[in-house]
Amino acid sequence: MTIEQAAACLGWNRFKLSRIEAGKTRATPADVARILDLYGVDPETHAALVQLARDAGRRGWWTGYSGVFTGGYVALEDEASEIRTYHVQLIPGLLQTEDYARAVISAGIPDDPAEVDKRLQARMARKTLLTRPNAPTLKTVLAEPALRQLVGGKSVMRDQLYELRRIARRPNVTIRVLPYTVGAEAGVDGSFVILGYSDPLDPDIAYSEGIYGHIYLESAEHVARCRVAFDRIWEAALDEDESLKFIADIATEPR
Incomplete structure (x- = not known):
């Protein structure tokens, strides 16, 4: 077998x-x-x-949330030394505020407050990955729609944008923004994650999650394509300082 x-x-x-x-x-x-x-x-x-x-x-901390985390992704993420992500519509879970996360989770299961609370607790526990000793490096590109989508309302979204600026001050976190003006040039329209490991014998893992479930890209060829796509997006995006200013400008826009 x-x-x-x-x-x-x-x-x-x-x-x-x-x-x-x-x-x-x-x-x-x-x-x-x-x-x-x-x-x-x-x-x-x-x-x-x-x-x-x-x-x-x-x-593993996630074993207490066996009904929340499925498919083994969180265990793989927990042991990664580098995380590279690109997100089009939503702020990724590792960067979400509690109120933003609650709004996202509630939209998926609106009639089960207890389950929402359980999933919210799990998501907040997952966020500690970025602040623990020997935390992985996180390189994230956020497409402009993810910053402008009013998840949870104006106040929740504004707080989320300020939270991005706060988290970006961490030495292991880098956030870039891909504005509308260059999005098409980057040539990628779907969110994905690449997990890297400190052991050179461990291959990178590419992962994408959508409404129809999660997809692991297993072949070296597919993972290599994701690396090329991420590098292209990374270079097309605003640099770190420009990105943080862009986020601040959106946060202060009248809505």
């Missing part, structure tokens, strides 16, 4: 399984049990390895 076949049987992406098997991503006891069941491991070894998983290291 190939790793692609095994991942498909488990309902995971190939990257999650390969990193678990290489010891580069922490696996929950449930994950370990599912892998061992698939591979037909004998009961004694099965029990020992599941117990080892229970005893091993710290639990």
Whole structure:
């Protein structure tokens, strides 16, 4: 059985399984049990390895939100040393204020306040990735529509724009803006993320999420195309100082 076949049987992406098997991503006891069941491991070894998983290291913080985070993306993001993102319509989760995040989440599940609260708590926990010791570097390009879309109303959006300027002061965070005037020249109209790792043997992972679910771009060719696209967008965007001024100007516009 190939790793692609095994991942498909488990309902995971190939990257999650390969990193678990290489010891580069922490696996929950449930994950370990599912892998061992698939591979037909004998009961004694099965029990020992599941117990080892229970005893091993710290639990990933995201395991407390198993109903919120699916597909293994957050675990992959948590272990990345570099995150490069491009967003067209919305501010990315790692940069969202609590009120902005609540508005986004509520739009997707308007009739379940308890679930909204749970997902909001999870999203705020995820944001701590950028402020922890040995935090990854984040390079984000925001297309102008993401800055102008009134998510949550005028006050919420204004606070979100000021939050972007505050976060951009962190040494590991760089934010650039792609204005309408150059958006078409960059030639990319969809949001995506590229995760990079400190181990040179770990390949970059490209990821995109939309209304029909999440997509992992697995082949080296596809990931390379995403790198080229990001570099093109990065160079077309305003530089850091111009971008922060652009954000401030939008925040102070009468609406």
